[in-house]
Amino acid sequence: MMNIPLVPNRRRSESDPFWAALQPPANESLADRDRRLFAELEAKRVSDGIDEMLRQEKKEMRMKQEIKILLLGQSESGKSTTLKQFQLVHAPAAFRADRIAWRAVIYLNLVRSIRRILDAISPDTEDDDNDELDSNPRSRHIRRQSTQVVNYEQYRRTLEPLKVLEEHLIRTLSSPDDEDEPTRMPFSIPTPNSQGIATKNGRPAPVVSIPARQPSFPPSPVSPILSPGASTIGSSKSKQPEVSVHNRSNWKKAFSLGSKIKSSPKSAHTNEIEGWWDDPSDPVHVLNACAQPMLTLWRDSSVKQRLREKQLRIEESSGFFLDEIVRITALRYFPTDQDVLKARLKTMGIVEHTFSIPDPPHVNVDWKVYDVGGARNQRHAWAPYFEDVNAIIFLAPISAFDQVLLEDPKVNRLEDSFLLWRSIVSNKLLMDVSIILFLNKIDLLQAKLKAGVRLKDHFKQYGSRPNDFENVSRYFQTNFTTIHQEFSVNRSRELKIHFTSVTDTRRTATIIQRVREIIITANLRSIQLM
Numbered sequence: 001m002m003n004i005p006l007v008p009n010r011r012r013s014e015s016d017p018f019w020a021a022l023q024p025p026a027n028e029s030l031a032d033r034d035r036r037l038f039a040e041l042e043a044k045r046v047s048d049g050i051d052e053m054l055r056q057e058k059k060e061m062r063m064k065q066e067i068k069i070l071l072l073g074q075s076e077s078g079k080s081t082t083l084k085q086f087q088l089v090h091a092p093a094a095f096r097a098d099r100i101a102w103r104a105v106i107y108l109n110l111v112r113s114i115r116r117i118l119d120a121i122s123p124d125t126e127d128d129d130n131d132e133l134d135s136n137p138r139s140r141h142i143r144r145q146s147t148q149v150v151n152y153e154q155y156r157r158t159l160e161p162l163k164v165l166e167e168h169l170i171r172t173l174s175s176p177d178d179e180d181e182p183t184r185m186p187f188s189i190p191t192p193n194s195q196g197i198a199t200k201n202g203r204p205a206p207v208v209s210i211p212a213r214q215p216s217f218p219p220s221p222v223s224p225i226l227s228p229g230a231s232t233i234g235s236s237k238s239k240q241p242e243v244s245v246h247n248r249s250n251w252k253k254a255f256s257l258g259s260k261i262k263s264s265p266k267s268a269h270t271n272e273i274e275g276w277w278d279d280p281s282d283p284v285h286v287l288n289a290c291a292q293p294m295l296t297l298w299r300d301s302s303v304k305q306r307l308r309e310k311q312l313r314i315e316e317s318s319g320f321f322l323d324e325i326v327r328i329t330a331l332r333y334f335p336t337d338q339d340v341l342k343a344r345l346k347t348m349g350i351v352e353h354t355f356s357i358p359d360p361p362h363v364n365v366d367w368k369v370y371d372v373g374g375a376r377n378q379r380h381a382w383a384p385y386f387e388d389v390n391a392i393i394f395l396a397p398i399s400a401f402d403q404v405l406l407e408d409p410k411v412n413r414l415e416d417s418f419l420l421w422r423s424i425v426s427n428k429l430l431m432d433v434s435i436i437l438f439l440n441k442i443d444l445l446q447a448k449l450k451a452g453v454r455l456k457d458h459f460k461q462y463g464s465r466p467n468d469f470e471n472v473s474r475y476f477q478t479n480f481t482t483i484h485q486e487f488s489v490n491r492s493r494e495l496k497i498h499f500t501s502v503t504d505t506r507r508t509a510t511i512i513q514r515v516r517e518i519i520i521t522a523n524l525r526s527i528q529l530m
């Protein structure tokens with residue numbers, strides 16, 4: 001703002017028309033002069049006020065930050081689950097509005113678990129065909145004895161409708177066809193005589209991602225034990241590729257409440273309204289009809305025995321809902337927060353979420369959280385995000401020490417995590433980036449150790465140390481810390497490590513709060529406001 005001079009500059013040229021215009025009239029009375037000076041003072045006060053406001057605004061602009069967080073880690077490490085927890089903490093209304101759409105994923109997870117069991121107990125299946133992706137030769141040897149499930153044929157027949165449902169769910173998830181018929185009912189199960197399930201418009205949809213094999217990373221300082229035969233595991237005919245939906249896909253729209261449905265989530269348990277349960281083509285009816293045989297199968301002791309022999313710990317796998325068959329197959333089932341956190345849908349591409357978080361008194365922060373696909377054929381997409389990211393949350397699923405990668409069964413999952421960690425901490429582009437390490441899935445690690453799975457059978461160097469949670473978790477923490485110390489491009493970078501179970505809402509909310517504080521502090525330091 002321009003300040004009006006109270007005392008005119010006498011040396012200025014009188015020919016300057018601007019200066020001349022500001023001069024008081026020659027015949028100004030005393031009263032006029034007082035009025036003029038008062039008006040000038042008032043104008044200056046207003047002008048100073050505006051200047052101050054602009055200064056404040058500029059300061060706030062400078063302090064208004066956009067903080068970018070990248071979630072990294074191998075497939076199934078828990079990145080998308082962490083993103084869901086961010087949503088639950090910072091955008092709970094949007095998270096809850098989406099819950100209904102997850103119904104399809106949860107159904108699919110359930111149906112696929114049933115299929116895994118049927119494959120595992122099938123008399124036609126060779127012993128190695130349905131194994132958990134297991135890296136230990138000893139446990140594969142033990143699996144040779146096999147229990148026959150006498151009711152197998154009956155289970156297969158009664159659960160046959162789930163096969164058609166599975167295909168249908170996959171196709172609908174992959175191709176919601178949202179643009180031209182937004183009001184259609186979410187599901188429509190094909191008639192038995194339809195040849196496959198054509199999408200509307202006849203467009204074939206890319207349904208399932210089958211990761212390409214890629215060359216292994218160079219050896220790392222920590223090496224797991226892998227048997228020479230391990231490469232055959234995971235490549236058998238009965239292995240089911242994981243279902244993934246590309247980030248560009250609008251799959252949630254297809255499974256949200258359609259216009260035909262008058263219900264709201266709250267009214268799902270009352271009788272006043274019409275809902276998806278009134279639509280005879282909704283998948284819930286097939287599931288509901290199959291609930292009893294599913295339950296009998298899951299409770300059958302000979303099935304349990306067969307799964308044990310095959311070391312197939314299905315209850316530790318992603319998207320496990322078999323202990324909730326009755327609730328999930330109920331006609332009016334509505335997913336809970338916990339169900340959504342447990343649901344498994346593989347990420348392809350990069351998913352971005354923005355949360356605007358007021359952080360008084362200093363800053364308003366827009367948090368952008370990027371969730372990436374962690375499978376090996378997805379990792380090439382990470383690098384462009386390294387340029388301007390403020391922080392990385394790296395997730396390593398430490399329960400996976402006895403598993404191999406789906407995309408490369410020669411590689412132990414933890415070994416892959418160590419190598420990935422090394423490549424991240426040694427990346428020059430990430431020199432000034434805060435890195436927070438989540439040693440994740442500790443609940444599963446505890447269960448696994450309790451079930452007697454021994455770390456030394458997979459990591460020989462662990463030797464005779466106690467096979468309990470305290471020692472095993474410390475071992476992993478030491479390994480990750482050592483790799484950071486040895487390979488980090490920035491030796492002064494402080495490494496924050498959290499033991500997490502990101503499906504646990506309460507604990508994860510606290511950790512997210514702490515992570516935010518760490519990042520804010522590091523960020524303020526970097527813009528020299530501290």
Ligand SMILES: Nc1nc2c(ncn2[C@@H]2O[C@H](COP(=O)(O)OP(=O)(O)OP(=O)(O)O)[C@@H](O)[C@H]2O)c(=O)[nH]1
Binds near residue numbers: 442501
């Ligand atoms: N029990 C348990 N399950 C977890 C934990 N973290 C993640 N999960 C489950 O593990 C599965 C995989 O998690 P995601 O978050 O989808 O894994 P991701 O890293 O996004 O995997 P990609 O998208 O393939 O890269 C999901 O079913 C989660 O519910 C955990 O700490 N404990």
Ligand SMILES: [Mg+2]
Binds near residue numbers: 080345346
């Ligand atoms: Mg994901």
